[in-house]
Amino acid sequence: xxxxxxxxxxxxxxxxxxxMMTLPIDAVPDITNNQVQIVTVSPTLAPQExxxxxxxxxxxxxxxxxxxxxxxxxSRFGLSLVTVVFKESVPxxxxxxxxxxxxxxxxxxxxxxxxTPELMPITxxxxxxxxxxxxxxxxxxxxxxxxxxxxxxxxxxKRQLSGIPGIVEINSFGGYLKQYEVAVDPDALFSLNIxxxxxxxxLSSNNQNTGGSYIEKxxxxxYIRSEGMITRIKDIEQIVVANRNGIPVHISDxxxxxxxxxxxxxxMTMDGKGECVGGIAMMLKGANANVVTQELEKRVExxxxxxxxxxxxxxxxxxxxxxxxxxxxxxNNLIEGAIIVFLVLIIFLxxxxxxxxxASVIPLAMLFAFIMMRLFNVTANLMSLGAIDFGIVxxxxxxxxxxxxxxxxxxxxxxxxxxxxxxxxxxxxxxSGVVRSATFAVLIILIVFFPILTLNGIEGKYFTxxxxxxxxxxxxxxxxxxxxxxxxxxxxxxxxxxxKPTLADRFFEQLNKLYQRCLHACLHxxxxxxxxxxxxxxxxxxxxxxxxxxxxxxxxEGDFAMQMTLPAGSSLSESIKLSEEAEKTLMxxxxxxxxxxxxxxxxxxxxxxxxxxxxxxxxIMKPFKEWTSASSRAExxxxxxxxxxxxxxxxxxxxxxxxxxxxxxxxxAKADIAIKLYGEDMAELYKKAKEASLxxxxxPGLSLIHISEP
Numbered sequence: 001x002x003x004x005x006x007x008x009x010x011x012x013x014x015x016x017x018x019x020m021m022t023l024p025i026d027a028v029p030d031i032t033n034n035q036v037q038i039v040t041v042s043p044t045l046a047p048q049e050x051x052x053x054x055x056x057x058x059x060x061x062x063x064x065x066x067x068x069x070x071x072x073x074x075s076r077f078g079l080s081l082v083t084v085v086f087k088e089s090v091p092x093x094x095x096x097x098x099x100x101x102x103x104x105x106x107x108x109x110x111x112x113x114x115x116t117p118e119l120m121p122i123t124x125x126x127x128x129x130x131x132x133x134x135x136x137x138x139x140x141x142x143x144x145x146x147x148x149x150x151x152x153x154x155x156x157x158k159r160q161l162s163g164i165p166g167i168v169e170i171n172s173f174g175g176y177l178k179q180y181e182v183a184v185d186p187d188a189l190f191s192l193n194i195x196x197x198x199x200x201x202x203l204s205s206n207n208q209n210t211g212g213s214y215i216e217k218x219x220x221x222x223y224i225r226s227e228g229m230i231t232r233i234k235d236i237e238q239i240v241v242a243n244r245n246g247i248p249v250h251i252s253d254x255x256x257x258x259x260x261x262x263x264x265x266x267x268m269t270m271d272g273k274g275e276c277v278g279g280i281a282m283m284l285k286g287a288n289a290n291v292v293t294q295e296l297e298k299r300v301e302x303x304x305x306x307x308x309x310x311x312x313x314x315x316x317x318x319x320x321x322x323x324x325x326x327x328x329x330x331x332n333n334l335i336e337g338a339i340i341v342f343l344v345l346i347i348f349l350x351x352x353x354x355x356x357x358x359a360s361v362i363p364l365a366m367l368f369a370f371i372m373m374r375l376f377n378v379t380a381n382l383m384s385l386g387a388i389d390f391g392i393v394x395x396x397x398x399x400x401x402x403x404x405x406x407x408x409x410x411x412x413x414x415x416x417x418x419x420x421x422x423x424x425x426x427x428x429x430x431x432s433g434v435v436r437s438a439t440f441a442v443l444i445i446l447i448v449f450f451p452i453l454t455l456n457g458i459e460g461k462y463f464t465x466x467x468x469x470x471x472x473x474x475x476x477x478x479x480x481x482x483x484x485x486x487x488x489x490x491x492x493x494x495x496x497x498x499x500k501p502t503l504a505d506r507f508f509e510q511l512n513k514l515y516q517r518c519l520h521a522c523l524h525x526x527x528x529x530x531x532x533x534x535x536x537x538x539x540x541x542x543x544x545x546x547x548x549x550x551x552x553x554x555x556x557e558g559d560f561a562m563q564m565t566l567p568a569g570s571s572l573s574e575s576i577k578l579s580e581e582a583e584k585t586l587m588x589x590x591x592x593x594x595x596x597x598x599x600x601x602x603x604x605x606x607x608x609x610x611x612x613x614x615x616x617x618x619x620i621m622k623p624f625k626e627w628t629s630a631s632s633r634a635e636x637x638x639x640x641x642x643x644x645x646x647x648x649x650x651x652x653x654x655x656x657x658x659x660x661x662x663x664x665x666x667x668x669a670k671a672d673i674a675i676k677l678y679g680e681d682m683a684e685l686y687k688k689a690k691e692a693s694l695x696x697x698x699x700p701g702l703s704l705i706h707i708s709e710p
Contacts, residue, residue, distance in 0.1 A: 023370055024379045025290040027322045028555055031461040031662060032124035033069075033085050034092065036099045038062075039606055040080040042115035043263065051075040054110055058082045058117060061106040065098050074609045078265060079602060080115075081609045088456070092122060092285060121169040123282045125662040129289055129319035130296050131618070133174075133270055133278035133597065140310030147261060149277035150175030152311060158279060160303045164295050166287035173603040174268025175277035180236060181260035188254045194242050199254065202241045206230075233257050265612060266601030267576050270316075272584030275576065278316075280603070293320035316595045316620050317657065322557055330385045338362050341390045345398070350502035354401050357488045361397045361480050362390050368476025369469055376468060382555065384465035393473050396442040396481040403434030404489050409499055417496045424490050431486040442478045446471060556633065557656040559620050560640075564598070565651045565706060566613035575600045578650045579615050586619065589643050592627045592636070595620040608661075618657060653704050 040054045055075045062071050062084050070085040086095045096119055103117045110117070121127075134149050134157070144152075150172065158170045184199060212224030230236055237252035251257060270276045283292050297320070300313050307313070338359065346355035366388075370380075378384055407430030408418070418426065452467035522529045564582060566575055579598035586596050600615040602608065608616065619640075621627075630636035637654045644652050655663075663672065675692060677685050689707050696705055 017367070023373055024288040024377075025323055025327060026126060026379050026381050027289075027319065027326050027557075028126075028381050028658065029379065029383050029461050029465055030124050030126045030285075031458045032126070033458075034088050034090060034095065035083055035085045036092075036095050037120035038080075038082040038084070038099065038103065038117050039120055039609075040110070040115040040117045041078060041606070042080070043078040045078060045114065047075050047077055050078070050080050053114060054080040054117075055082060057106050057109045058103075061102040062099065065102060076602075076609060076611055079606055079609055080117075081606060096122070121282055122285045123168055124285050126289065126319075126658065127168075127282045127285070128280050128317075128657075128661065129283045129293055130281035130315060131278065131317040131597075132281075132300075132313050132315040133268070133276045135312050135314040137310045137312070143310065144308075146174070146275050146277060147176040147178050147259070149311075151178050152308065153277050153279055156307065157303060157313065160306070161279075161281060161296070161299055164292065164299055166284050166292035167281055167296070168284040169282040171280040171282060171603050173266065173278050173280060173599055174275060176261035176264070179260055179262060180230070180233065180257065182236065182251060182255045182257055184255040192242070192244060192249055192254065194249065194254060198241055199251070202239050202251070203236070206239045233259075264572060264601070266599070266603055266610075267572060268600065269576060269579050269583060269598045271587055271596055272580050272582075274580065276597075278597070289319050290323055293318060293323070316597050317559070317618055322658075325558060326382045326555075327380070327385075330382060333386065334366075334388065334390075337388075337390050341394065345394075348504045348507070349398075349401070349405070350504035351405065351493075353492050353494070354405060354489070357485060357492060358394050358397045358401055360488070361394055361477055361485065364480055364484065365393050365473045365477040368479070369472035372472040372476075373469060378465050378468050381465070383462060384469040387466040388470055388473055392445055392470070393477045395445065396438045396474075396478050397485050399434055399438035399441060400431050400481045400485050401489060403438075404430035404486065404493075406430065407433065408493070408497060413497045414499050415497065419495070423493075423495055427486050427490040427493075431482075431489075435482060438481060439478065442474060442481075446474055554659070555656070557658055558624075559618065559657060560637070561655045561657045561660045562617040562619055562640075563653045563655065563660070564615040564617055565653070566649060568611075568613060570613040570649075572601065572612040574649070575612055575615060578647060579617065581647055582617065582644055582650070582652070585643055585647065586640060590629050590636075590640065592622050592629060593619060594622055616660065651704070651706060653706065 038058055040050075040058070042050060042054060045053065051073075055073045058080070059071055059073055059082060062068065062082065065084070067087045067090050068084055069087055071082065072085075073080065073082045084095075084099060099119060103119075107117065134153055136144050136149070153172050153175065154177075158172060161167065161170045182199070182203065184196065188194075189196065189199075206228060207230045209229050210226045212226060214221050214223040216222075236257045237250060239251045240248045241251060241254060242249045268276050268278055270278075281296055283289060297318075300315070304312055341362070342355060342359040345358050346352055349355050349358070372378075373380065373384070404427050408423075408426050413426070449467045449471050452463050453471075455463055562582075564575075564579060566578065579600060583596040583598060586593055596617060596619050598615045598617045599608075601610055601612040610616070627636070630639055640654065641652060675689075675696070677689055677692070679685050686707070693705050693707055696702065
């Protein structure tokens with residue numbers, strides 16, 4: 001008779017363990033709003049023309065879409081980025097389809113030579129999960145320059161990393177994009193009476209393969225193919241531009257063919273040693289970060305053997321390290337909490353077996369919660385798991401077991417040894433007597449979390465996973481307390497009922513005496529008790545108004561993200577120079593730093609539309625226990641700022657990688673607080689912004705204020 005229940009219980013355990021092993025894991029909840037970004041690259045246009053000819057038509061078209069909460073844009077030299085924020089109820093793919101339909105409509109208003117609007121990858125603020133550089137071994141520096149490294153990145157590394165489930169884009173950064181250039185000699189064109197248009201026409205019409213159907217001969221068919229695709233510099237040099245007196249004029253006669261690179265809008269430097277080339281693996285929205293990073297690491301290990309000699313992939317920012325660190329912290333805290341609860345239960349229940357029964361509810365309730373988290377798509381992270389309170393979880397089980405113990409240790413059973421049948425019946429009676437109290441106590445606890453489950457927006461994304469996880473745990477523990485706990489009590493509690501005074505009995509006896517004296521005093525001085533209670537309430541409210549407040553404590557990501565800002569109009573070369581100087585300063589003065597990597601300007605896929613005078617500098621730190629220069633993160637930031645003060649011409653502001661990305665995606669600004677001024681006259685807006693900054697600077701606690709120059 002016990003075979004079927006045993007098999008069913010085994011299947012339940014298997015499903016619980018499977019849910020635990022496959023549960024999506026990340027460092028923090030993803031609070032990015034439901035947005036779609038539209039990018040248009042137009043390398044020849046200034047910001048004013050980008051705004052008028054590209055950004056404005058796109059914004060007007062997007063304003064006709066339903067369920068849109070916000071439309072904002074950034075217009076920079078050669079780049080337009082429009083962000084459309086939808087309501088959370090709109091599915092991501094439906095939102096992109098609506099945007100794509102409007103893009104098809106507005107594309108006719110934007111000349112094709114100015115650029116084509118495109119949708120950005122489906123990713124979020126947690127999307128940049130793996131960042132790396134191509135490292136050159138000593139002795140190979142002369143063999144691989146920035147252009148050659150970029151070619152290896154685009155044609156080998158990027159293609160090999162593509163196709164991993166959960167990866168939506170591999171974004172290249174740094175180096176020089178290789179292209180073939182023809183440096184035309186104006187004097188040669190003039191002397192041969194050739195226009196630049198004829199050179200363009202010759203180059204475009206002589207770079208293609210064509211087909212010529214097929215011919216039959218005997219029993220075979222021969223397919224005709226004409227090869228005219230350019231494959232090397234010599235092919236370009238031999239292209240005929242014109243014919244003068246029966247003599248062909250080649251490209252080599254009117255110019256020089258060479259390798260070159262287009263104008264760059266970004267660069268990458270590392271450790272103060274100069275420019276480097278790297279990439280950013282971007283995760284699909286909703287994917288499992290832990291699984292995706294594991295697959296990335298496996299693929300990178302395979303690619304290492306395919307790279308040319310002297311080249312290797314060196315990751316400098318890996319999300320799995322932060323995830324593992326946070327999850328290990330949560331696991332350690334949960335284990336310590338479970339041990340403390342177990343010890344407290346043994347001491348105060350006065351029964352080791354009873355304490356073990358209640359303590360065993362904790363892992364089973366957690367496994368139940370994991371199944372529910374899988375069903376409701378709740379990610380395991382610092383917020384969802386870190387708030388679990390085992391004292392609340394086992395509350396119902398303690399009430400049930402206390403009722404059972406109180407019943408079987410009553411006077412009528414003292415000194416007896418109960419049979420199995422009698423034990424089952426008495427345990428059932430004891431549990432039935434308190435089941436209503438236990439259930440109502442747990443339901444009252446659950447009701448407390450209902451307001452949190454109704455939160456919307458950013459606060460809902462932060463706190464709803466925590467509330468859901470704890471509710472799942474409590475519901476699982478309630479079910480176990482009504483079924484599992486009585487069954488285990490019947491099996492494992494001693495059938496010989498012997499009452500002996502325990503440490504818990506003596507403790508509660510003394511506590512009860514103290515309580516009775518306090519209760520007696522309160523009942524005899526009712527007015528004084530009420531006055532003291534209300535005075536304490538008023539005092540606590542007064543203290544509450546003096547407490548500081550923040551939305552949520554800042555997560556320690558382990559690394560720093562530093563923003564470097566140069567004056568408007570600074571060149572890319574100047575940004576590279578100052579970033580190298582800042583990197584070298586930090587590397588020399590702080591042994592806790594492993595790497596300093598600066599991403600200047602915009603990458604090929606402009607997920608972060610920065611100007612060339614802006615840079616995001618990732619400071620990769622060693623574990624905190626190895627720090628010697630500072631005893632806290634705040635102290636380390638202050639010392640880093642002090643070390644960078646001698647570098648003139650740039651401002652430095654510190655944050656954290658994920659925090660920085662969240663701020664930018666949600667508000668369009670990387671600062672914690674942004675003030676936006678609206679108007680037509682940019683000069684007047686800039687003037688008013690500087691006036692506003694004088695008032696903002698007086699706010700206590702302000703670290704840095706930055707004004708974006710027009």
